[in-house]
Amino acid sequence: MATPKFKEMERAYGFDEVAIVPGDVTVNPDQTDTSFYVGNITLKIPIFASAMDGVVDPKMAIELSKLGCLGVLNLDGVWSRYENADEILTQIANASDKDVTALLQKIYTSPIKENLIGKCVETIKKAGAVCAVSLIPATAKKLAPIAQEAGADILVIQSTVTTARHISKSYHGLVFSELIQSVKMPVIVGNTVSYSASLELMRAGIDGLLVGIGPGAACTTREVLGIGVPQVTATINCAAARNAYHKETGKYVNIITDGGIRIGSDLTKCFASGADAVMIGSPMAQAFEAPGKGCHWGMANPHPELPRGTRIRVGTKASLKQILFGPTSVTNGSENFVGALRTAMGVCGAMTIKDMQKAKMVIAPSIKTEGKYFQAMQAFSV
Amino acid sequence: MATPKFKEMERAYGFDEVAIVPGDVTVNPDQTDTSFYVGNITLKIPIFASAMDGVVDPKMAIELSKLGCLGVLNLDGVWSRYENADEILTQIANASDKDVTALLQKIYTSPIKENLIGKCVETIKKAGAVCAVSLIPATAKKLAPIAQEAGADILVIQSTVTTARHISKSYHGLVFSELIQSVKMPVIVGNTVSYSASLELMRAGIDGLLVGIGPGAACTTREVLGIGVPQVTATINCAAARNAYHKETGKYVNIITDGGIRIGSDLTKCFASGADAVMIGSPMAQAFEAPGKGCHWGMANPHPELPRGTRIRVGTKASLKQILFGPTSVTNGSENFVGALRTAMGVCGAMTIKDMQKAKMVIAPSIKTEGKYFQAMQAFSV
């Protein structure tokens, strides 16, 4: 007798479980075009830096814009709470592993100062950079107009899990369609991982979707809550929603894979899974220019009662430019992300990001299992 | 030529192999209702503490009841065998790893004293707490009436593997339907893992079913016997039986997943797999209030000839209240279990436990594989 099924589960895949298959045609990397388009803004490089206090401050945002990327400034973080944000960041960097979560819990209870929002945005705009800012759903309605007035170009609304419908006693849930009509800039919303939730958010009028729940290095959502979908499958799901919505309405909503990207191969797999851009934290935090002094952490970390993240100490290792564009003598994929993307596009015969989305992938768990005997051989032969 | 099949095997899944997918609607955690109902008893929190001597004594049972949970007192354990049970627990805690199994084997040969059963039950009831007690099938018929007379509210009949039909030369097997008719309180029976065995037990008239063979930290049934089904699949199987039986008869039998739950995500996955409640040992044993002095062990451990368990030394780390409700600065999911459940219910849009049972899950092996490069990057960059 076959057991009646209470629940069916499909297999979901992460970066380490897949590999990209080269194409039947190859292209020279220097002929590839990696542009990303949202509203009337074009980025030459489809890479966002995460809206984390250890990753993006106004200076970093300016630097990233010069290089063709986008830094998203967290408007619920230390830069809109403290005049002396840099000192606060030093405190966090210096705290012990044991004490840091309690410290973060305390730091993020200080109120947001609206004047600091304007100041940050203006600093970025004055430098001629594209200014992207992030808010959580609970503060978006109130603070988005301030950011817009100060000249922000792109609005990101972000929480661990965001849906078009939220039920709450304590506050009137954010209605995305209303917010989108009230602001003049492109709105990117996240995070999400499923086809149906993505489709609902797209119908609210958003311009981009952040994909990823649980995968980031600074995030422990999967341990604490059990919630999460690995990034390859999450991106594939949301890209399917994008294509369905595009077919239905003619509007193209960008898919931005956010979280868990450590090395070049993680990034190239995002695009082969259907992403239009990626958002990265850890690799950016390792830049000399990053504000975190070698540390970063997520906004779920300072939660007062159920922190779901850790401060990650990544150290600093190279200039932002070298991390993004090389040249490098590092061979593990942690530098020259753009070079890796262009080279991967080349071997897949992809002229554009949209071509790269069509690259074939196989399920091929774990990198270098085939080399594992080498260690043993080495041990007895040297 | 295709080989004729001697045996087909289906894949079974454990906690670390699945993840919960957020819903299309989200709910504020403070609006969720986690109640559990059995007979005319309601628990605000659907968490049982295991019927293990290191986990529940009369004081712990009282404390748990105050917090909305349920502590199950083991009536085949030290509290019904020894006047000086606390001294016995100290001996166990102080024994070396090498000697402890032999010590346990000796301690559990001392006979059960019926007067101690009454004394324990009365202590719990006098404090106004809900009193749940457990017995093994071989002693249930004789001792259940004593517990009932003393005022017990819930009877748990538990052995490693329990079925409705047991063949024995040495004693007349327990007939569950007879026992259930003879006692006035709800009867919860276990453990089991399959659809068909669950359905037979339900037909005997039980009110709840304990699900789980092999997964607990203090249990080595899978090593010794090869018997066991991982908890996600086991819960899914038994929940299917519950629904089939409910449809057939209109009676709802509670499914309580028992064993292997270490952190918040394990617990939330039980409910998404179909559980109505969970039974946890190790996390409870870590409470300052637990009787085991930082240790716990199962009833299969003292088996005189084939012990199938080990004493686990977990240490004590926080108050029961903090382990259950937080607040916490621990980010690995081992504190604030109820907060984790409510937050997970929130992101799944689940108002009640029954809603949470409908959450979607994916097969997504191993937490944080996506972060594994981080260690290496850190090594050469700091």
Added chain:
Amino acid sequence: MATPKFKEMERAYGFDEVAIVPGDVTVNPDQTDTSFYVGNITLKIPIFASAMDGVVDPKMAIELSKLGCLGVLNLDGVWSRYENADEILTQIANASDKDVTALLQKIYTSPIKENLIGKCVETIKKAGAVCAVSLIPATAKKLAPIAQEAGADILVIQSTVTTARHISKSYHGLVFSELIQSVKMPVIVGNTVSYSASLELMRAGIDGLLVGIGPGAACTTREVLGIGVPQVTATINCAAARNAYHKETGKYVNIITDGGIRIGSDLTKCFASGADAVMIGSPMAQAFEAPGKGCHWGMANPHPELPRGTRIRVGTKASLKQILFGPTSVTNGSENFVGALRTAMGVCGAMTIKDMQKAKMVIAPSIKTEGKYFQAMQAFSV
């Protein structure tokens, strides 16, 4: 375009990848019958000790027979090559890891002395024990009559891979049907792993089949040759052939799973996979009575040009009786194999080995993944 397939591959499973599901009925362990039948011989316990020089000598064979098991004496080993076999075993036990393979290669070039064969068999028979002896295909035709004349009860013909048809220039391949007609005792042949090769061997008239290529602790066939099928699938394949052959001819050929069995759960899974008996090496080698002085090795190890095995140092830990029947205070399944079998049969409701062959199994990789967080929790709490 779907790629044309050059080769299809099915998934094969080993012990650590499956688990046994309890039955709908349970039986008291003391009511189970574990008998094994071959020819007119009955073993109370369906366990063979491997035909390895570190595992079985005449004394060990006698001891095993007294306990209801079967020890198979290797007639191509040291006992038929050296008068002072015990001294040779001491040399092997004392050799360093670096030198031992070269030493084994040398020891096994010494010629077989026919008079020693007779002497060994007579010693065993004189003690009233069942005498089983093993030969490789190349020597079977010449030496089997000597063993038979001396009174051997069971003949085992064993090499790494044995088929009914072998093509060789250097010697006329052994024709099993001829050999079987010429000897009066039951003939057990191996090793094999597939349905079709098993069926051919059965048609040659054999009475039992040894199943297992590659899994043993002392065997490196999978590393060196890439040849092997994990034991659960191998046993299932060969049991299917047994049932097909039985249906076709009415003759029942025993399936004996040989290799890779370390603990109780490995053994119980063999029977649930369809075995009639098991052959074990490492656990037997750990008995005080074993001839290997805490070591064992396979016959593929001394191969002069391509050794495919290693000497395994297992130490000695308990009496043979305790390893087989307990009682024990060890909780990892490495003692009381018969107790484990009877208990597993009990929870599966199996009265006989043939009942146990019908137990349900699930694919459930890796024991105790659900306990892995425990280590971490322990680390920061004690």
Added chain:
Amino acid sequence: MATPKFKEMERAYGFDEVAIVPGDVTVNPDQTDTSFYVGNITLKIPIFASAMDGVVDPKMAIELSKLGCLGVLNLDGVWSRYENADEILTQIANASDKDVTALLQKIYTSPIKENLIGKCVETIKKAGAVCAVSLIPATAKKLAPIAQEAGADILVIQSTVTTARHISKSYHGLVFSELIQSVKMPVIVGNTVSYSASLELMRAGIDGLLVGIGPGAACTTREVLGIGVPQVTATINCAAARNAYHKETGKYVNIITDGGIRIGSDLTKCFASGADAVMIGSPMAQAFEAPGKGCHWGMANPHPELPRGTRIRVGTKASLKQILFGPTSVTNGSENFVGALRTAMGVCGAMTIKDMQKAKMVIAPSIKTEGKYFQAMQAFSV
């Protein structure tokens, strides 16, 4: 609602995930024929040494030819750039792990000297050996005629990923069909991993195909680019193309699996996957005769901006003859590759390599999982 699929992925397998099933007939190893044929050249042993500077120099090529194998000399490497190539190799061997990639990047910018090409080829031919040389696509058109004039027998065109169609602004892509018509020797091209790309290359007129992207010990393409298909599946894909092309045209194009082969079982699995020959690096680099002084590295390593490889220090351990043909006392499969191949062919009943291509394989992850308890048992018993 089933989610619309944006992308389907098939499972791909590597060496450690499969095992070969013995046949129904067995053959004595000494009766097997391992010959490989390309053009009018026959190799008795179907093993190529990789075109890596640490693996093949003219002396090594001569030695390999004497033993029946083929050494491919890299004409884009140090031997065609430096008069004092041996000194350069010493510098590389002596460089620290930290500095070596930068050193390699520098060394490989020195220009190729055409006279050195002729000199190398003539040295090899003068010794009576078969001379195989490799070039990258960008230099092939110019340098292949020089090698041919000097007497080369086989031309290998190799880059990380090679397709029949390459799009480039900076140089007119190599047209394989033109090159093949202009040279008189067999042309082997690679690397590739897919059915369709293989078929296109075959239609250009090639005589052999190198299969493998990402698997080698000295290669980090999978980490850096995310590109690669594990070798078993890659070989199966390309063998399917070979058979389809053979059926279509009557021409047989050899499949040579290249990369990731460490031990005997890796090599035997290549043939069971459909290979006609294999190309190996690490095991060859361990020979006393290898030019790398115990080191080797790939041509993707010195890439000036995005190095995708590492120098691997393997040490030297035995003579080339012993590594290939034994005898050995090493039991882990890292010596006597030809013995392993012949023995595996024997147990599969394969008289020739084409027979071995028909051997059955199963998916059977990870070698020796069944032995893992042994360590624990050993720990407490010795």
